[in-house]
Amino acid sequence: MSDLSFMTRRKILKLAGATTLAAPFLSIRASAQTVNLSMLAWYGHAEPDIVGEFEEANNVKFTPKYYTGGDNMLGLIAQSPAGTYDVILSDAEYVQQLNSAGYIEELDPEDYHFDDYFPEFQKFPGHWKDGKLFSVLTRFGFLGVAYNTDTFSEADAMSYDLYADDRLTGKLGHFDWHLPNLGQTSLWAGNASPYDIDAAAWDAVKAKTMTLRPQVGGFFDYGGTFSSLKNGQMLAFAGIGDWITGTLEKNGAKVRSVVPEQGGLQWTESFSIGKGSPNAEMAKKWIQWITSPEGQAKSADMAAYPALIPNQKGWKVLNETNMAEAKRQKMVVGEANVMDMIRSGQIQFRQLPVQQGIEDWNDFWSDYKGA
Numbered sequence: 001m002s003d004l005s006f007m008t009r010r011k012i013l014k015l016a017g018a019t020t021l022a023a024p025f026l027s028i029r030a031s032a033q034t035v036n037l038s039m040l041a042w043y044g045h046a047e048p049d050i051v052g053e054f055e056e057a058n059n060v061k062f063t064p065k066y067y068t069g070g071d072n073m074l075g076l077i078a079q080s081p082a083g084t085y086d087v088i089l090s091d092a093e094y095v096q097q098l099n100s101a102g103y104i105e106e107l108d109p110e111d112y113h114f115d116d117y118f119p120e121f122q123k124f125p126g127h128w129k130d131g132k133l134f135s136v137l138t139r140f141g142f143l144g145v146a147y148n149t150d151t152f153s154e155a156d157a158m159s160y161d162l163y164a165d166d167r168l169t170g171k172l173g174h175f176d177w178h179l180p181n182l183g184q185t186s187l188w189a190g191n192a193s194p195y196d197i198d199a200a201a202w203d204a205v206k207a208k209t210m211t212l213r214p215q216v217g218g219f220f221d222y223g224g225t226f227s228s229l230k231n232g233q234m235l236a237f238a239g240i241g242d243w244i245t246g247t248l249e250k251n252g253a254k255v256r257s258v259v260p261e262q263g264g265l266q267w268t269e270s271f272s273i274g275k276g277s278p279n280a281e282m283a284k285k286w287i288q289w290i291t292s293p294e295g296q297a298k299s300a301d302m303a304a305y306p307a308l309i310p311n312q313k314g315w316k317v318l319n320e321t322n323m324a325e326a327k328r329q330k331m332v333v334g335e336a337n338v339m340d341m342i343r344s345g346q347i348q349f350r351q352l353p354v355q356q357g358i359e360d361w362n363d364f365w366s367d368y369k370g371a
Contacts, residue, residue, distance in 0.1 A: 034059050034060065034061050035058070035059060035060045035279055035282050036060075036061050036063055036279075037060050037062050037063070037086045037279055037282055037286065038062075038063045038065070038084065038086045038274075039063070039065070039085065039088075039089070040064075040065050040067065040073065040077065040087070040088045041064060041065075041066060042222075042269070042304075042305075043066045043068075043222055043304050044305060045302075046063075046066075047302075047303065047304060049303045050302055054286060054290075054295075058282065058285065060286075065085070068177070068221055069176075069177045070090065070091050070093065070097075070179070071358075071362070073090060074097060074098075074101075078101075082276035083275070083276035083278055085274040086273065086274055086277040086278070086283045087272070087273060087274065087277075087283045087287065088103070088104060088273075088274050089269055089270070090135065090272065091268065091269060092126055092127065092135075092137070092268035092269070092270055092350075092351075093349075093350060093351045095126045095127055095270060095272065097352075098135075098272060099129060102275055104134050104135065104273060104274060105134075105273040105277070105280065106134060107133045107134060107272070107273065109133045111284060111288060112133075112136050112288060113288070113291050113311060116313045116314070117137075118312055118339060120310075120339070121310035124268065135271065135272040136270055136271050136287050137268060137291075137310050138290055138291055139268075139269050139307035139309055139310070140267060140268040140269065140307060140308050140310065141243045141306075141307045142242065142264045142341070143180050143183075143184065143239065143264055143265040143350070144241050144260055145157040145159075145160065145258055145259075145260050146241065146245050146255060146256070146257045147162065147235070147237075147255065147256065147257075148229070148232060148236065148254055149255060149256050150232075150254045151167065151235045152165075152235070154258055157256075157258050158261050159261055159262065160185075160187065160260055160262055161188075162260075164212065164215065167235070168235055169214060169215055170215070170216075170217045171234055172216050172234065172237070172238065173218055173219075173220055173228055173229070173236070173237040174219045174220070174237070174238050174239055175225050175237065175238070176369075177239060179350055179352070179361070180239040180265060180350060181209075181238050181239040181365070182205060183195060183265050183348075184238055185205050185208055185209045185212075185238075186201075187262045187263050187264075187265070187348070188208065189201070189205050189208050192348075195348075195353050195354055196353075196355060197353075197354075197356075198355055199355070202355070202356055202360075209368055210371065217234055218233075225237065225240060225244055226244065226247075226248065229248055230248055230253045240257070241257045241264070241267075242257045242306065242329070243307060244257075244305060246306040246328070246329070247306060259341065259347070263348060265349070265350045266342070266349050266350060267350050269307070271286075271287045271290065271291075273287070292314075293313035293317045294317055295314075296309040296311040296314025297309070297314050297321055297322065299314075300314070300322075300326075300329065300331070306325070306329060315331050316333060318331060319332060319333055
């Protein structure tokens with residue numbers, strides 16, 4: 001063998017050895033790349049108190065796009081290419097629209113914790129179609145009368161009649177979204193199914209709502225609702241519940257929410273995987289984690305706004321780790337609790353109008369605001 005051949009062979013072997021060593025190093029680095037998971041949601045769901053533990057354990061970084069109200073959410077998705085959002089948090093009444101528009105993926109029920117859920121939530125209306133699952137319920141809460149405890153008693157707030165109280169002239173706030181507000185007025189007007197009403201009942205709801213116009217001090221977004229209740233600018237609020245007042249109350253504000261005698265509404269949030277998501281497996285892993293007992297206990301006490309949780313094992317974890325919050329939200333195992341309110345018929349699901357179009361309710365809300 002010539003010196004040239006020997007040197008060439010040595011060079012080839014050296015290069016081959018370097019490639020062999022480098023390959024696993026490159027593989028390790030590739031596997032350690034952070035997954036960027038985009039989330040479309042109400043404010044708070046991608047903040048560190050909720051996602052921090054998951055991000056650290058799974059080398060994930062959430063990129064949130066926050067919205068207020070289901071109509072706003074649908075608009076954002078419609079304006080975005082498929083695959084823009086890996087996970088989509090929506091109010092339950094909008095899941096069917098997301099599905100019909102082809103914005104979300106079908107899910108495998110076996111991947112999730114439904115056996116741990118209360119029976120009422122294992123096949124939640126609208127989340128399934130033709131036996132197929134499209135969204136996983138993660139949290140819920142009740143809407144009722146929110147009030148300033150320095151001005152009104154709990155007895156005062158036990159009827160929607162409070163909205164018409166002379167002490168509230170110019171001091172009644174509205175969370176600026178038609179579904180919760182008009183649903184409450186419909187209950188106030190005596191409709192047992194507040195969103196399934198005929199033309200005459202709808203006219204009565206509109207008329208009753210209009211009687212409140214002199215009471216109204218403003219229409220507020222999420223941040224404005226918080227601040228106007230906290231500083232006493234508004235002394236009562238329509239269209240909200242403990243998801244707003246609970247956070248304020250825990251921080252010393254003189255506010256509270258109750259479900260009045262005419263009944264309350266249930267808001268419900270769930271996660272779906274966006275159609276065409278490039279990170280569908282990690283999105284699934286996130287939904288599995290946030291609906292696990294540990295994830296559920298964390299979600300119940302979310303810093304942005306608290307909520308009730310559907311996972312029974314999550315209740316047990318919350319009772320073990322944060323009994324004060326479990327008691328405040330009436331999620332104590334073995335005591336009278338919020339499930340009793342649902343089962344007694346005090347609570348109606350918030351939903352899209354059945355006998356009118358959503359545009360009819362939205363148009364009237366615009367007229368009301370402009371009156």
